[in-house]
Amino acid sequence: MSRLLEDASKKLLSQFRIPVPRGKVVATPEEARQAAQELGGAVALKALVPVGKRGKAGAVRFAASPEAAAAAAQELLKMKVYHFPVEKILVEERVNIAREIYACVTYDPLKKMPVVIASSQGGVDVEEVAATYPEKVVTKQVDPYLGLANYQAKEIWCDLGLKGDELRVATDILWRMYQCFEKYDATIVEVNPLAVTGDGKGVAAGVLMAVDDDALYRHPDLASVIQPGSDRAWRPLTDIEKYIIQVDAEDPYRGTARYTELEGGDIGFLCGGGGGSLLMFDTLRKYGGRPANYTEFGGNPPERKMYGLTKGILSKPGLKGFFLSINITNNTQVDLVAEGLLRALKDMNIDVKEFPIVIRMAGVNEPRAKELLEGAGVPYHGDDITMEDAARMMVERMRQAHPSY
16 A cells, blocks of 8 residues: 555545645745745645644644744644654645535455445544444445446435535535546545535545555556555655565566564564464564564565565664575475575675574475575575474574574
8 A cells, every 4th residue: 555645645636626725835934934825824734744643643733824834834844743754744725614524435355345434524533433423424335347426426425414515515526536546546535524615615625545556557657656665654664665665566476575674673584475474473572583574475486586575684784693484385486585595695795604594494496495505504494394493493593693692
């Protein structure tokens, strides 16, 4: 999932003739003052970070004058919002809101269908509304082949009691939101609040949007505005995480590579398969190991992907050992895994006699993988030991190499 910042999301919605507030992105208090002056004086200022619930974090401010906008911008630019430093701010004209409602198009992973979520109460968390006032929330599955018809959008709002201008503008905007969701392979298009103004018009006052990573090749126009890897929305990506994303993207049709860097830790961790990786991560910690990252791969990756992935893992400062474990597989060419690992060790000038390494893998071309690794002085284990044995062995070798471990 790749999120878009709010200014980019609103530009996309405006392409579908969904009204959005006039706004300008700024990076200094003086730019905020000038933007507020151009927008009529009274403005809203929003921190541009790829997370939701910015209002609760104090990252949305209102200013009645250009001078107040500059002061608010100065405060915002000193903030971190859920670990994200605020580097840019969206300054928008104030909207004359008569009523706030909520509209969202997202994807239901269980039913594997798009779903519309609408509420007659906006500006707050829809989860809270659903828990407290379930009658104020409507959820409707959408047939992905037929899409959302205009009359279906109208029925949703009628069920929530909207009438007159409110019904008209909400229906039109929700229908257009679905068109945007479909065209850009989005995982979510959320408008909160969808503001109905005093003169009966609708405005997408607050917008959150994310698109499917695997569909980005169809949308090169989004390359400059997406926040890659922002499924890890609890913090910004590290340099190594950005590097691994690039490694994975350069060869997207064979194998996958996922890397999450962790604070502290001194063992480079690499496992094949999601379930086995989670199990081995916990097992390594159980015996006293300290993984420096959580990394998994699958889908029979080529040597160049394994090289880039391993090199990224080994580049983290403070690493004292490396652990690689793969359950018995019938499709992973483990000799290619070995080739990539050995090339990375060589490029990183790592002395395998001094640097603890434990490898446990079994799969296609295992005899050649064993020959390659042992020929380079790297011990190899296949199904002669269990994965748990490998975790225990890793910690033992760490303690041998570092007595204080």
